[in-house]
Amino acid sequence: MPHCSKSNNYGPSTSPSKIGELNSKPTLALSSRHLREFQEEYAKTRIFSHQNLLPALGIVSKIQNPPTLAIVSQWMPVGSLNSVLHGGKGIPVVDNNAIKKFAVDIARGMKFLHDMQPDSSPRFRLNSKHIVIDGEQNARLDLASSDFSIQGSDKIYDPAWMAPEALAPISPKGNDFNRKKADMWSFSIVLWEMVTHEIPFVDLSPMQIGIQVAHENLRVRIPNGITPNMAEVIRICMKDEPSKRPTFEQIVPILVKMADN
Numbered sequence: 669m670p671h672c673s674k675s676n677n678y679g680p681s682t683s684p685s686k687i688g689e690l691n692s693k694p695t696l697a698l699s700s701r702h703l704r705e706f707q708e709e710y711a712k713t714r715i716f717s718h719q720n721l722l723p724a725l726g727i728v729s730k731i732q733n734p735p736t737l738a739i740v741s742q743w744m745p746v747g748s749l750n751s752v753l754h755g756g757k758g759i760p761v762v763d764n765n766a767i768k769k770f771a772v773d774i775a776r777g778m779k780f781l782h783d784m785q786p787d788s789s790p791r792f793r794l795n796s797k798h799i800v801i802d803g804e805q806n807a808r809l810d811l812a813s814s815d816f817s818i819q820g821s822d823k824i825y826d827p828a829w830m831a832p833e834a835l836a837p838i839s840p841k842g843n844d845f846n847r848k849k850a851d852m853w854s855f856s857i858v859l860w861e862m863v864t865h866e867i868p869f870v871d872l873s874p875m876q877i878g879i880q881v882a883h884e885n886l887r888v889r890i891p892n893g894i895t896p897n898m899a900e901v902i903r904i905c906m907k908d909e910p911s912k913r914p915t916f917e918q919i920v921p922i923l924v925k926m927a928d929n
Contacts, residue, residue, distance in 0.1 A: 706816055713812060714811075720773045720777035720809060721780065723812075741811075748800050749800070766805070771859060775855065828857065831853035846910050856905035
């Protein structure tokens with residue numbers, strides 16, 4: 669499940685939109701079939717009915733070699749959750765209350781996507797780079813960061829957030845794993861990232877991370893000092909056996925109760 673997008677922000681923080689480029693494989697000519705598939709996939713990212721989803725707003729095409737399609741979405745001046753957690757000076761502090769609120773927001777957005785029919789849902793990959801914080805401090809899933817067929821399928825990006833079964837699928841075809849359960853693993857890494865303010869496996873290369881998570885039982889360590897409830901949520905969402913992980917429908921009320929306390 670690759671992600672080959674590059675976000676370029678144009679203009680000051682008052683600009684209404686951002687543009688993320690989707691670079692196709694260099695050898696790929698964008699045929700009418702490719703464009704048709706892209707249009708169908710793009711349409712799935714235009715979900716305006718949930719406050720924790722950031723829909724795509726439009727498409728920009730660039731005539732070059734290789735040709736490039738770009739997705740336009742609303743500008744989020746605070747930036748991604750990843751930049752908020754790891755961006756350094758001038759970034760708002762993510763305290764315990766914010767962590768609990770963001771956790772609820774993200775889980776609600778993922779529940780909405782999981783409740784959709786599979787053929788109408790975008791191929792969204794959950795990690796802190798694909799979550800944005802809006803001006804009202806709501807966490808939103810950036811649907812413009814979804815995967816598109818024109819990006820190819822021969823590379824894996826951001827393996828630190830991916831479930832072991834997604835990195836080493838049990839099927840020779842590479843698709844025989846439960847994507848919803850894999851999303852729950854990704855959610856556990858995002859939770860861990862928020863409570864620790866650390867980048868998962870920061871000292872390893874993406875290739876090392878992928879191999880060691882999939883085959884050598886590499887896992888993030890839940891530190892002492894975080895609340896027992898949050899530690900337990902991270903543990904159950906990160907169960908090695910996918911069937912033992914909860915659903916977002918199950919986890920949302922737990923997180924809401926934690927946020928209210």
